[in-house]
Amino acid sequence: MTWVHRMLGCRSPAAWQLMIVIAHFARMRRGSFQLTNEIVHMDRKAKSEALHIVEKRLKGCISVNRNGCGRAPTINMIEE
Numbered sequence: 693m694t695w696v697h698r699m700l701g702c703r704s705p706a707a708w709q710l711m712i713v714i715a716h717f718a719r720m721r722r723g724s725f726q727l728t729n730e731i732v733h734m735d736r737k738a739k740s741e742a743l744h745i746v747e748k749r750l751k752g753c754i755s756v757n758r759n760g761c762g763r764a765p766t767i768n769m770i771e772e
Contacts, residue, residue, distance in 0.1 A: 698749045699750075756768070
């Protein structure tokens with residue numbers, strides 16, 4: 693529920709979709725995972741913009757490692 697409260701007021705449907713996908717994977721996998729375009733069903737640009745929003749709003753809950761060179765970013769779950 694903490695994530696939902698932090699996302700309240702966000703008007704980006706893509707950011708909400710991305711947050712839900714990250715939350716789903718956070719429950720399935722502990723630690724970290726790669727966030728590919730196929731997982732989120734978004735193009736690169738939409739995913740990148742949404743990820744910046746989600747990263748800002750969920751600061752302290754997740755961290756993002758951008759691998760560069762067109763590689764999928766790695767999402768790290770931060771234990772609370």
